[in-house]
Amino acid sequence: MSTNRSSKTISQNKYRLPTNVKPSHYDLTLWTDLESLEFGGFVTVDLDILEEVSAIVLNCSDDLKLGDASVRCSAHEHAALPAGSKAQVKIFYTAMLRDSMTGYYKSAWQRDGKTEHYALTQFQPTDARAAVPCWDEPQLKATWTITMISKAETVNLSNMPAESEALYDPSSAFDTNLATLLANLPKKNAQWKITKFQKTPPMSSYIVAWANGPFAHLETTVVMPLSGRTIPLRFYATPDIIEQGQFSLEVTTKVLPLYEKIFDIEYPLPKLDTLAVNDCLGAMENWGLIIGRTIHLLTDPKKVDIASRRAIAGMQTHEVAHMWFGNITTMEWWDNLYLNEGFATLMGSAIVLGEVFPEWEVNASFVTECPDPNSISQIFDGLAYSKAASVLRMLSEYIGEEQFLKGVSLYLKAHLYGNSVTRDLWDGISASSGQNVARLMNNWITKIGFPLITVTETSDGIHVRQDRYLDDGAPNEKENETIWTVPLAILTVTENGEVHIDKTALLEERENTFAVDMSRDFKLNTGTTGLYRVLYTPERLSKIAIEAAKGDSVFSLSDRIGLLCDVSELSHAGLTPVNSLLNLVDIWRNETNHLVWVSILNSLRDIIRPFEDHSQINTSLCAFIRSLFAPLVQRLGYDFPGGESIAMVQLRKTAVSGAVEGRDDSVTRELLSRFQHYMKTGDSAGMPPDIKMPIFTTAARVQSTLLTEMLPYRPLEALKIWDVTTFFWGLEANSLARPLLFPFFQDNYDAFSKRFATSFMLKSLVSACVRSLSTQEAHDDAQAFFADKDTTRYSMALARALETIRARIAYIERSENDLCDWLTRWEQQ
Template identity: 40%
Template sequence: MSASTPASAQQDYRLPTDVKPTHYDLTVWTDLENSKFEGIVHIDVTVNKDTSTVVLNTANLDLGEASLKTGGALETVLDVSKRELDTENERVLYSLAKPLSAGASARLSVAFKGELTGDMLGYYRSTGGKDGELRYTLTQFEPTAARRAFPCWDEPLLKATFAVTLVSRVNSVNLSNMPAISEEVYKPDTAIAEPWIAQKLSTLPDAGQWKITQFEATPPVSTYLVAYANGPFEYLESSYKSPLSGKVRPLRIYATADVIGQAQFALDIKRLVLPLYEEVFDIEYPLPKLDTLVASDFDSGVCHGELGRETLRTPRAYTDEWAQGLITGRTQAFLLDPASSSIKYKQNVAATQSHEVAHMWVFPEWKLDAEFLPSHFYRARALDAKLSSHPIEVDCPDANMINQAMLRMLASYVGEDRFLKGVSIYLKKHMYKNSVTRDLWEGIQAATGLWFDHAWIMGYPVLTVTEKEGGIHVRQDRFLETGPADPKDNETIWTLPLNLLVVDNEGKSLLNKATLLDEREKFIPLDTSKPYKLNADTTGFYAVQYSPDRLTKLGQQAAAPNSPFTLSDRIGIVCDSLALARAGYATVSSALELISVLHSEKEYLVWDAIATNLSTIVSTWWENPAVVERLNVFRRELFVPIVKRLGFEYKDSDPYDDVQLRTTAISQCAEAGDPWVLGELKSRFDHFLKTGDDSKIPSDLTSVTFRTAVQEGGQQEWEAVKRIAIKAKSPSQGLSAMQAMGASKDLKLAEATFQFIMTEARDQDTFYYAGGLMRNPATRRFLATKFKENFPAFEKRYAGNFGLIRWTETSFGGLSSDKDYEETAAFFKDKDTSKFDMALKQTLDTIRSRAAWVKRSTAELSQWLEHRGSAKL
């Protein structure tokens, strides 16, 4: 289903449908020295119904002359007699001297000028080079920022073809989605299609220092996928051979000279995964080339990403990227220095460049099908457990993540081969077209012969399992992070594949994928004296609640040498137990008992789930020192033995699991205040501080070492990390330093960090510094207060981009009391929150659920911790 928005509200923000664009001829003149651009756009349109107006989007542009031609040969010129700017809705309305008739074709031409600002929206400037001495420009049009670069119909559904021409200095490189048709340095006899360019160049004393680059027309794409850039770029080049046609296509990655050497890994990933995409989806990459541009200043992580969030995208998003031709993204998304980058950072770069669908084959040792659970699946479920949740077809990053989890469940149910065949049918049918979720469901139906109810309304259920004589009774209810839903919020009945795993008399595991729960309650016959588990392999988008005794048995069976449960099962058991405890469906002690049972687990990803959940509990009770200290004792008992077994040294021959588990265990011990681990990390940083030699700080421990140094140190350590944040040898090291600057217990240094955010930090990086302050219990409330005090400055700084979304989530998402909820809600009550309303609602939901958990479970948690401590005496 689609988002339910009243028609009147839709009319407020959607453009009229009487005129539709089909093609854009866009010419842009870039003047980097003076931070200006200008151009003209010619837009071919078709008229759907009689109209005397033409309405399109524009924002922050100085619009010049406009004209409209119509008629079979476009010979009749209509003067645009009146222009009305609507700055609030970012559109311009042209009233026509003569109405356009339905069925007519026309060409609208509009001249425009703009400033090249550093706000990371539209067409903007960035800086690079060792000391920021290099200037260049690029676009960031997602979701609706193309209107800041040229007048256009800036809505995703209004696809058109684009032919881009860029005019720039000769000593620079021009890039766009498509290959260049021609590139010519201006001479007096140069034939130029646009008269204003010829006129402008003829008056310049340095006319011979300008060039004109024309690019091929794109396939039909949305405006947010149009991309172009200009600057002193260098590139690395590779190619791949299509397994479907045998064609060889060039692949390049562009960056400034100082960092291009760190781009090889991303280029290699692109070369490996493109043929995999073609084979998996049986569709050949349709464009002649695929370039990547790495930028120092970029708001979205990657053009159509997030907060760094890139993974297997929904097929609708996949069709978009398949036709992009030029991917733009930030340094942290694409650059990798092998000598100073952790495996986790390497995974993030690989994920950004390839998405899960490909790199699960490229890097099988990463076990990415199981890793999907903690990285994406449970994040999606956490969002959908909020009352502020929304239908999965809403086009936003949160919904995209939820879609991924839904598709994973569907693929498990129908089988991966048939699922991918259905996706291929869908992609072929809707390439370059608009689509909705129902279209994908129909493609999978065509491949499988099965019918699916595509209206997964919103939220997801919890399945409560009650053991009875001869089997189990299963009931579904909507899961909410604030506890059992009111009847009005619990009306949906989902159709769920139960994926029931049982063990027969010979000890053999049997998987039943055929049983569906499509009613409120159902009895399922089985032998409960033997191991069993619903949601085998944790593919279903729902939680399962067992009795405390059964949960303990599941843990014991999961820890057994020949366990019937997979890695994904064990991750799911741990994560479900905490989610249920947090929401009040189960006790927190039952989740902690389960973790205790799993103390001999060997797999990193299970330990990662344990670590994440323990950190969540500690973070929720952050203002209760007695509870936190006892929890930290528990953490140290679990993780110190792992550090003693694996040590602090990393070798190239180390198995992947050992590397990751070592890093997680050391980080948990440091967070839990273990003196031995803290001392070791401080010693390694002290050596670096005294000698400048960072060889004793393994790349995988850079983040925790920097945080520990600032947390346990003083001004000297903070200054050292600040210098790295300003000028790091790699993006990975710089990211660790940014986050560590907020780790000090000294509020004077916290104030210094905040002032650095306000005056020196790049806009795109402020969230990392803020994240460090939020992670630090000593500065968490300080951050919330400072954001409120400086809200007008943040409003101005991040007007129009994603900044206020991230700052709101970061500044308040760690709070855990009713008072915090009330004060946060009251602060925003008289503010314009329209551009971050969903993030605010979700953040308030988070505060409320954390507060409810603290009130509900403090006594029970304290009792479990005290009893456990007494039992060890």
């Protein structure tokens, strides 16, 4: 028997396990000591021997200190294990709880001013091996029976409900292995308890989970629509914050039965728990035990923070989707991760979230949140979430949501408790829709990027051409080889003013002509459900903008947001002048929808940032922004009376944020006054949750001299890994702090690299510190700095950051004169 103590980069075959054996069941017994921060135990694995073997290879991290190991086989007479036989591997081990938010790790909290710990798991993608020797690949599904031994006053959680739980009695009879383990527990005088959990269904190792700590819980039940079963739902957290989990629990109550109905497959487990923790890489869809960071799952029930609630609902809806899509049916390998994450993002950000919370206009906001796509440890990126979600949304809109979801159900039923590849999903949706979905979708998910659709007008209609979209200009011949099958969704208006949408129009070649009446309004990508940019002539763009500004416009909210996003991105790519965006915004200055204003603010921030060192442009641009947002603040004020609509709350929040971006003196004074009052008295009544961020932003600007005091490395050593990256992303958003980031990162690179050695977070730190640069000299210095570094863990993040710098430099060079001219004309008016 040998262990494969592999590195994280396991995309190469040499890092894959042999296929000569397959685990069928794990019996894991594990003790945890939250005082010594140690754990250990033994695992017994039942194996099917598929080919004759003389050695058994499995995954095991260097963190585990292995003890006795043994192999038993049903065919005793053979030296090797013969094909078709059954074997059983047993391994004892101990380890320290990690401090890395991966594997089985510790997290700290404060009780009565004293630091205490709890422990939890994070195994995706390849860290189950850091907590138990196992076959740590997604296609090697097996059942699990988990027994946890812990201090009596703590709570044990795992994927399944507890089958039994009892205090450890040394006089009781136990099997030999368990008796030996119990007899050697640390601090024998402590009271221990034994919790045995029910056997799981077949599952991949990365969604196995357990946790131990002083957890409290909230509880409710839900009756499932297909089975009629009553499923207990619990929300766990430390006692000091447990009441803030009520909203998450309510969301779970709403979406779990809805998913069972949509998928037409019974929820397979007897319960669903959610655990909120201080240290976590976002959230994780462990089967039956969702684990997420407190900031993503908790909200004060006494304060209605719409943004927080929307984020929590989206996160929880995303994770519950995985209970079917990902957990019952799982990708064969990590190169199909987007299949999991894209679908869950679509459901959690649009389809299911919109059904549960229709007042949030999530279909329109999806346009602003998932518009772009941008080694295994780096696979959790824009491709996995934004691009895949956008591609699936485009497919759903093209064939119809009902047929799309029916196809997903067929796919899941065909691969229950098994593994799949992308083609399997396309086959399911093809069966429900009668479309050749693989042909439609292949290039969208196998080729890099997405298309730019250029529209020119002819006597016969519109001439449409597709090229690969690049945010730094036109692609070269090699970069422009892909031809996508593009659903154009052409909106036209008939003679009597009725709107017609042609969803059958496909661009399946480089270019083609479509019959459209040029004398009437038209638009491509209706509802902005397609993953592509549309470039119109300046004259047509102006006509669409003017029509969209009307109260009874034929163009929807999603159309307006999509048009704004397109023009903003196209101006950055140099495909349309920046004045096209400013003209559009100026035409829409009487807009009333908060989501459009959010898009306007984001697009203007994208102009301000590259030119923040150009004083003349910056001053004029701030004046333009003030002219847009300050009147909104004057009309809406700063306070949030109860009973207001979500739209009004969000509009006020955006108005205040926009006025702060424009450096409005009146708004600055008001927000600073509220902050100073809070600092003097501790009274937060003047700091509504929805405008805390602009208040803090304003305060930070006037305290900019403190920046240099914040950056010595030593204070960062006390911060948790996640909080270090959060800290740096906060500084990256501050124009005064940005110039300090990369020099500081360079000076402390060795310390960061060592501390983040077992974490995904180094790539986030690299992104935050490098992408803030905006000159060619700084770009070249950064490139030179990393030339002799091992960038394996963050190569993709570094490449994207450098590309961002190059695009910013090009944008400044080609837009400076255009921007100066437009702002000068605007000021003269």
